[in-house]
Amino acid sequence: MNSWNSLDAQVQSELTPAQDSELRALWENPVLHSQGSESLAPSAQAAVGLHSGRRSIELRGGVPPLPAGASCASLTLMDSRVEAAWNESRLWLDDLYTEVGQHSSRLLVGKGGASAAAWALALTEVQRAGGWLPLHAAVVARGEKAVAITGVSGAGKSTATLRLLGLGLRVICEDRAFWHAASGEVRGLDRWLRAFDDSVDTFAPQLRAQALAQRDIKGKLLVPLTPDAGAAQLIEILALGDGNVMNNAGRVKLLWETTGYPLTRPARDAAQHGVGRLLPLLRAQTVTRQTVLGAVQELLES
Amino acid sequence: MWQANSAVLITDLGDELVLMHPERSEMFSLNAAGKLIWQQLPATLDSLSHSLEHTYGLTPSQARSDAEVVLEQLRTRDLVNCV
Numbered sequence: 001m002n003s004w005n006s007l008d009a010q011v012q013s014e015l016t017p018a019q020d021s022e023l024r025a026l027w028e029n030p031v032l033h034s035q036g037s038e039s040l041a042p043s044a045q046a047a048v049g050l051h052s053g054r055r056s057i058e059l060r061g062g063v064p065p066l067p068a069g070a071s072c073a074s075l076t077l078m079d080s081r082v083e084a085a086w087n088e089s090r091l092w093l094d095d096l097y098t099e100v101g102q103h104s105s106r107l108l109v110g111k112g113g114a115s116a117a118a119w120a121l122a123l124t125e126v127q128r129a130g131g132w133l134p135l136h137a138a139v140v141a142r143g144e145k146a147v148a149i150t151g152v153s154g155a156g157k158s159t160a161t162l163r164l165l166g167l168g169l170r171v172i173c174e175d176r177a178f179w180h181a182a183s184g185e186v187r188g189l190d191r192w193l194r195a196f197d198d199s200v201d202t203f204a205p206q207l208r209a210q211a212l213a214q215r216d217i218k219g220k221l222l223v224p225l226t227p228d229a230g231a232a233q234l235i236e237i238l239a240l241g242d243g244n245v246m247n248n249a250g251r252v253k254l255l256w257e258t259t260g261y262p263l264t265r266p267a268r269d270a271a272q273h274g275v276g277r278l279l280p281l282l283r284a285q286t287v288t289r290q291t292v293l294g295a296v297q298e299l300l301e302s
Numbered sequence: 303m304w305q306a307n308s309a310v311l312i313t314d315l316g317d318e319l320v321l322m323h324p325e326r327s328e329m330f331s332l333n334a335a336g337k338l339i340w341q342q343l344p345a346t347l348d349s350l351s352h353s354l355e356h357t358y359g360l361t362p363s364q365a366r367s368d369a370e371v372v373l374e375q376l377r378t379r380d381l382v383n384c385v
Contacts, residue, residue, distance in 0.1 A: 071309075249329045252313045252320040261311065261324040268311065275313050 004028045006057065006123070007132050007178055007187055014060040015109065022116075023059070027123055027189060032231040055130045056104045057123075063097040063110040071263075077117040084121070086263045091125060093118035100129045100264045124260070128267035132178040132187075133259050133274035137237065139172040139186055140164045142300040146172060146186050146232035148179075149292060150258045151240030156289040159203060160240070162195050163293055165223065166204025169300065172227050179234055181274040186234040188227035194220040234281060236299050241286025251282050304373055304384050305344035312340075321381055330379055336372050343382065347373070 002013040002020050006027045013020045070087040082093050091098040095110030096118045105126040114122075124134050137150040138161040151157050158174065165171045173188025180186070194216050200208050200223070211221040239246070239254055246254065255275050262268040287295045311322040319337040321330045332340055338357060339350050347369060355365035376382040 248315055248318060249320055249331050252315075253322065253327070253329050255313075256311060256322055256324075257327070272312050275311075276315070279313065279315070 005031050007127055007130070008180070009055040009057045009105075009127070009130060011057045011059065013058075019109070019113065020059070023119060023123075025191075026116075026120075029187065029189065030228050032185075032187075032228065055102075057126055058104070058106045060106075060108060061111070062108045063092070063095055064108070066092050075121065077121055080115055080117045082115065082117050082121060084263065088265050089129075091122060091264050093121055096122055098122040098125060098264075100125050100266045102129050102131070102266055102270065105129065125262060125264060125267045127178060128262050128271050128274075129264070131182055131270055131274070132180050133271060133278060135177040135179055135186075135237075136175055136258050136260070137177050138174055139177045139188055139232075139234070140296055140300070141170045141172050141230075141232040144230065144232050145300055146234050147296050147299050148177060148186070148234055148237040149240065149287075149296070150237060150254070151286075155240035156292070157240060158193075158195065159199060160289070160292045160296075161193060162199055162207070162223075163203045164296060165193060165225075166207055167293070167297070169296070170229060171225050172232060173225070179274070179278060181270070181277045184233045186232055188225070190225055190227060192216075192222035193225055194218075194222060196220055237278070237282045238292060238295055239282065239286045240289070240292060243286055243288050243291070245285045251279060251284060255279060255282060303344050303346055304350070304382055306340065307381050307383065310381055321376075323380060326380070328379060330376070330381060332372075335368065339369060339372050340376075 004011050004024055006029065066085050067087060070085040072085045075082045075084050085092040089100045091100060094114055095112045096114035097108045099106045107122055128134065135148060135150065137148040138157050139146050139148045140161065149157055149160055161171055161174060171193055172186065173190040174193050176189040178187050200221055207223050211223050214222060216222060255278060259271060259275065262271045309324055311324055313320040317334055319332040319340055321332065335354060335358065338353060342350060342353060350369045351366040354360055354368055355362055360368065373382060
């Protein structure tokens with residue numbers, strides 16, 4: 001059995017070495033003990049898993065049959081289609097079954113294996129239930145303070161992140177962030193910032209020397225990140241836009257689009273709570289491509 | 303009996319409740335009176351009307367009319383259904 005850590009959960013894996021290795025590359029990170037977590041009330045510490053036993057995630061083989069009455073949908077993720085069914089705390093994604101719980105979860109995979117999209121959906125659902133809100137956002141930090149940048153595809157998030165990395169700020173992630181509602185801690189699961197050559201040459205040419213020899217499937221350069229260099233607290237979320245001011249409903253909608261929609265009851269309950277807690281951190285006025293760098297620097301330097 | 307669509311995502315802003323239909327990506331905001339109705343679901347129209355009448359000092363006919371308006375708005379958006 002292999003044992004590793006993902007966010008604040010202890011993963012116990014009986015998968016094949018190849019399956020286990022693929023998951024660890026995307027989901028493993030070390031335990032960080034942040035000041036924020038240590039200063040939490042006992043009830044919150046228990047939620048973080050500091051005292052009353054850590055959250056557990058079990059990975060092994062064997063998929064139970066789909067019961068009658070489960071909700072079903074065909075989901076598209078990572079350019080592939082996944083047949084999903086769910087019933088309360090149970091989730092079937094192709095040949096991957098997940099029992100989702102706040103403190104412990106089990107993922108059982110069939111002999112045919114599961115696609116990367118199915119694993120991503122299942123593990124994201126498990127982390128949601130454990131109190132970690134996924135954020136499709138870049139996160140940039142200085143010291144223990146972090147700012148998230150979100151926005152629709154093409155809004156300029158990646159370019160802004162590249163420029164901020166070039167300015168010497170720590171990039172916690174490019175777009176795979178998780179925010180812990182109980183402690184305010186934000187973690188990232190990206191190992192690299194991906195950027196085309198011309199973007200690096202234009203916005204942060206000094207980073208070219210750091211790029212790996214290998215590239216991603218789109219031919220982008222891979223600039224190593226240091227997501228686990230230290231714990232950070234999310235202090236604000238900036239949304240890229242045209243400088244407009246969002247009303248409450250618009251801000252709530254943006255957060256749900258940023259975090260994605262949960263399927264099971266434990267994940268939905270935790271995510272609803274998390275979105276409510278996160279909303280005050282979302283600045284009502286969007287930032288533009290021109291103002292985002294200054295806004296981030298001002299927040300992290302204050 | 304009126305009941306909430308269990309797939310709806312709820313964000314409580316205190317004096318406002320924001321509902322999101324995850325399949326349609328549509329938002330709907332409820333004020334304090336609407337929030338009162340939502341939080342009592344599942345419930346009958348009579349029960350919901352009674353709550354509005356006593357909470358806001360409405361006449362029985364006004365309370366029933368207000369409850370019907372809110373429920374119809376929610377029903378047309380697939381946020382509630384009547385069983």
